Amino acid sequence: MSPDFPVRCHVVTGKGGTGKTTVAAALALALAAGGHTVLLVECEGRQGIAQLFDTPPLPYEERRVAVTRGGGEVRALAIDVEEALLEYLEMFYNLRRAGRALRKMGAVDFATTIAPGLRDVLITGKIKEAVTRREDGRRVYDAVVVDAPPTGRITRFLNVTSEMAGLARSGPIKTQSDGVMAVLRSPQTAVHLVTLLEDMPVQETADAIAELTEAGLPVGSVIVNMATEPALPAEDLVRAAAGRLTGADLAPGLTAAGLPEDTDLAEALAAEVVEHAQRWAAQDALRARVESLGRPTVELPLLPGPMDLGCLFELAGRLEEHLGAEVAA
Amino acid sequence: MTAAASGDAHRPARAAGTPRYAPPVDLAELIADPDTRIVVCCGSGGVGKTTTSAALALAAAEAGRRVVVLTIDPARRLAQSLGLGELDNEPRRVDVPGVDGELHAMMLDMKRTFDDIVVAHSTPERAEVILANPFYQTLSSSFAGTQEYMAMEKLGQLRAADTWDLIVVDTPPSRSALDFLDAPNRMSRFLDGTMIRLLTAPARAGGRAGFKFASAGLLFFSRIISKVLGGQLLRDISAFVSALDTMFGGFRERATATYELLRRPGTWFVVVATPEPDALREASYFVDRLSAEGMPLAGLVLNRTHPPASTRLSATRAEVAAESVDDGDGAPAALVAGALRVHAERMTLAMREQRLADRFTSAHPEVGIRAVPAAAGDVHDLEGLRVMAEALTGPDDDTPTGVPRTRVLPARRG
Numbered sequence: 001m002s003p004d005f006p007v008r009c010h011v012v013t014g015k016g017g018t019g020k021t022t023v024a025a026a027l028a029l030a031l032a033a034g035g036h037t038v039l040l041v042e043c044e045g046r047q048g049i050a051q052l053f054d055t056p057p058l059p060y061e062e063r064r065v066a067v068t069r070g071g072g073e074v075r076a077l078a079i080d081v082e083e084a085l086l087e088y089l090e091m092f093y094n095l096r097r098a099g100r101a102l103r104k105m106g107a108v109d110f111a112t113t114i115a116p117g118l119r120d121v122l123i124t125g126k127i128k129e130a131v132t133r134r135e136d137g138r139r140v141y142d143a144v145v146v147d148a149p150p151t152g153r154i155t156r157f158l159n160v161t162s163e164m165a166g167l168a169r170s171g172p173i174k175t176q177s178d179g180v181m182a183v184l185r186s187p188q189t190a191v192h193l194v195t196l197l198e199d200m201p202v203q204e205t206a207d208a209i210a211e212l213t214e215a216g217l218p219v220g221s222v223i224v225n226m227a228t229e230p231a232l233p234a235e236d237l238v239r240a241a242a243g244r245l246t247g248a249d250l251a252p253g254l255t256a257a258g259l260p261e262d263t264d265l266a267e268a269l270a271a272e273v274v275e276h277a278q279r280w281a282a283q284d285a286l287r288a289r290v291e292s293l294g295r296p297t298v299e300l301p302l303l304p305g306p307m308d309l310g311c312l313f314e315l316a317g318r319l320e321e322h323l324g325a326e327v328a329a
Numbered sequence: 330m331t332a333a334a335s336g337d338a339h340r341p342a343r344a345a346g347t348p349r350y351a352p353p354v355d356l357a358e359l360i361a362d363p364d365t366r367i368v369v370c371c372g373s374g375g376v377g378k379t380t381t382s383a384a385l386a387l388a389a390a391e392a393g394r395r396v397v398v399l400t401i402d403p404a405r406r407l408a409q410s411l412g413l414g415e416l417d418n419e420p421r422r423v424d425v426p427g428v429d430g431e432l433h434a435m436m437l438d439m440k441r442t443f444d445d446i447v448v449a450h451s452t453p454e455r456a457e458v459i460l461a462n463p464f465y466q467t468l469s470s471s472f473a474g475t476q477e478y479m480a481m482e483k484l485g486q487l488r489a490a491d492t493w494d495l496i497v498v499d500t501p502p503s504r505s506a507l508d509f510l511d512a513p514n515r516m517s518r519f520l521d522g523t524m525i526r527l528l529t530a531p532a533r534a535g536g537r538a539g540f541k542f543a544s545a546g547l548l549f550f551s552r553i554i555s556k557v558l559g560g561q562l563l564r565d566i567s568a569f570v571s572a573l574d575t576m577f578g579g580f581r582e583r584a585t586a587t588y589e590l591l592r593r594p595g596t597w598f599v600v601v602a603t604p605e606p607d608a609l610r611e612a613s614y615f616v617d618r619l620s621a622e623g624m625p626l627a628g629l630v631l632n633r634t635h636p637p638a639s640t641r642l643s644a645t646r647a648e649v650a651a652e653s654v655d656d657g658d659g660a661p662a663a664l665v666a667g668a669l670r671v672h673a674e675r676m677t678l679a680m681r682e683q684r685l686a687d688r689f690t691s692a693h694p695e696v697g698i699r700a701v702p703a704a705a706g707d708v709h710d711l712e713g714l715r716v717m718a719e720a721l722t723g724p725d726d727d728t729p730t731g732v733p734r735t736r737v738l739p740a741r742r743g
Contacts, residue, residue: 017375110519117467199707200404231674232667253665257650259642268639268730269668275638276671278705 006327007190007220009131009183010145013154013208014194015201019225021048022307022315023194023300024147025074029316030323032072036142039130040065042078043123044149049076052307060084066309077130082108084122092172117156117163121177124160128183151193151208158184158191159215190220195290197224197283202290209293221322222295224287226302230280232273240277245270298322351690351735354628354697356599357722360389360396360495364595367488368627369498371509372601373611377632379403380708380717381601381701382499383411383434387711388718389495390425390432396495397433397487401480403499406709408436418442420487425711433493442479443469450579455572464569476501477512478584485587507611507618510591513584597627600696602689604634604682604737609689616693628697629689630721634682634737636702637675640730644676683737698735 010027014020021042028040039062042049047057053065058078066074085108090096102108133140149157156163160177183189191212195201205222212219230237239245247266254269255261290297300318303311359365370382379400386398397420403413411423411434418438425432447465448456459465469475480501487496500509590596598619602612612629619626642650651669654662686698701720708717725734732739 015375199406199709203405231670233663236664236667249661250665250668253654253661254650254669257654257665257669259646259650262641265639265641268637268641269672271638272671272675273668275705276675282706 007188008139008141008143009127009189010143010220011148011154011158011184011189011191012146012194012223013148013151013191014223014225015152015196015204016150018194018196018201020150020194021046021147022052022312023192023223023225023319024145025049025052026300026312026315027192027319028074028143028145029066029068029312030319031143031145032066032068032074033070033316033320034068035070035072037072037140038074039141039144040074040076041127041130041144041146042076043127043146045078045080047078049078049147052312053309079123079126081119081122084126088122088125088176117160118173120157121160121164121173121180124158124180124184125176128180131183131188148191151204154191154208155211155215155217158212158217160184162215185216185218187218189218191217192220192223193295194223194225196226197286197290199286202286205290206293209295219295221326222290222293222297223319224290224297224299227299228280228283228302231276237277237280240270240273241281243274245274245277296322296326349690349694350740351629351686351694351696351698353725353733353735354630354699355725356385356627356699357388357392359597359627360385360394360722361392363394363494365495365597366595367484367496367498367590368597368599369500369509369591370599370601370630371500371615373608376601376603376608377708378601379499380407380714381599381630381632381721382497383407384708384714384717384721385599386432386434386495386497387425387428387714388722389497390428390430391718393429394495395431395433395493396497397435397493398497398499399435399437399480399483399487400499401437401476401501403436404707404709406707410710418445418483420493437476437480437483439476439479440469442483443475446482446579446583451572459569459572462569462572463565465573477509478515480509481513481587482583485583485590488590507614510588510618510622513588592622592624594625597625599627599630601630601632603632604685606685609685613689613692616696626696628699629693631682631686631698631700631737633703634700635675635678636700636728636730636732636737637672637679638729639672640676640732640739642672642676644673644680647673647676679737686737700734700737 010024010031012020012024012027014023025040028038032038040049042058049065050056050058053076055063055065055076058076060078060080060083062075062077064073065076068074082103086096086099086103089099099108127144127146130141131144148154159181161174161181164173164177193205193208195205209219232240236245247263247268247270250269250273251261251263251266254266259265298319300315303314305311360368368382368385370378370385372378379402382398382400383403386396389396398411399420400408400411400413403411412421413434413436417435418441420433420435423432423434444460447459451459477500480498484496484498487493600612600615600619602608616626616629647669651666651673654666654669686700690696690698699721701717704713704716706713708714720734723734728734730739
């Protein structure tokens, strides 16, 4: 285990559309920098990780998707619930063939449909296994990053014991979920929340922090994704946000810049600036709300153009600084 | 809708390679038409289905109709402004000053809707057993698809009540827009599945020929389940399945009936998407699916676009001008350069959005588009809904720049 990362299991959640898969991938790259081995786990069968790293769809198998400086690497795993169940049956009961028969009968589908909590136990069980896996007495992974279900479902997903409590009050599944909970509630786990500076994602982040805390699950950082910079000097921004900017304020400057005299255009530009400033003011108000959540916060910039590996490394750089600051604090 | 379809028919045939233009969508006519009884707003998660539904319902009430909007998971502030309490599974009238019609709104309570079905379809004793079963509790609150299924069920109930002349339905937030249409089938498939049959076989077959095989399968299944999950779990499953058994017929029937409701004349689908590749891809799948199912599509609402306030200055020219301002100094220069950069960014964004819309249109030339500009903040009150309703239902060419509301940027000439 590497001493510089006390947290080894990073769970990344966020409202749909906030870019949690991207953030999870960037975080995995950040943690791998400097020679660490990191596992990036996908649990909802979307193959988003494969798309980001531009690789063929991931099988239920740990595959290297990126190398980082200093000999680090990121491996990725897309958890398949059926496969995880078969693995579980084999590992604990030596029942692989029976498991296959059950699958043929539709039992696996049935069981995970009727008790969605069972699905979560299997997925989190696999995550726990990766976090605690050792080979020759050494940890296989310095860190595990999970691209987890969205904020609306995250507490239920991680809080497997209580989810299963109504269903399995004793027996092996209960033992299994207790073991998973022990890891997820320990200080080696952190649940990070990805948000945008928009009303609903910030609200959901606040709700999720409250729920996670209530459930005794450790909350990590809040990651503000796709943050933008204002294009105007601060005092102009305030004036424009208040709507006190007109075409007349811009017209002379526009003519000086070599544009033909056009009062309509000046008015249109002023209207766009006012909207830009109002949008920015709304974001800034939300920024204050994010700060009031009292969690370590990092902002990732909105990058122009499509997301590719280069962009991921750029975001990873920002996260690395943040992690460094976190450890130093 | 008809306007869109005939509009396309009147269009002269184009040579391959020339751009096609999306026909307009007349949502004002659609919601005012007394023959329109149900409008379903679909789309992938996070595209603004709830606000679109609420804004359409408001516009319909303003057009004098008695309308109910069924929302699934509204943002808290929007719910508050519509007077939606969380403990309510029935429509409530929303007080809208100066409106001819009536606006009613409700928020779906998935578990309660499910409970009501159980109660309606079994004896009181049996219902009690089912409602108390831990499996029922997880199934009714977290089965992937329960929400979609219950939304359909509620829609069926609202339609059957015949109290409203228009029902606007928001669909559950899911990754795929298709989930809504697939839910009844998925539920039926689940109920018809091998496992359910195995588990209920002893009770059903009662010693007839199938019994032997079924019980052998069941024994095998029980052995493993008790080993892996524990015996108590299996007893709960069996109790649950056999209690539900009598209701299966009812479930399936209702699912089929509601699905049919969606194909009846008077039902229209509005597909909502943001100008993003993922959302438009989902919209595209959904449009194909609707056409395969013979379900009528009113058009695409392209939500949260960023049309510039003027299209007379291109992004490139704005950038160049911004640079030449930067050479000058002083605060006004920074303001003017900033304004030019804001405009350049806006033009670039609008171009990207228009390109994505064009791509959608080239795949679905018959589908009308209505672009709805992004509000500067969240839409969370009646005033915000009014602005959005105007953008949804206003005349097609009535924009500040004269760009028709089928587009983000003007069509290129020549």
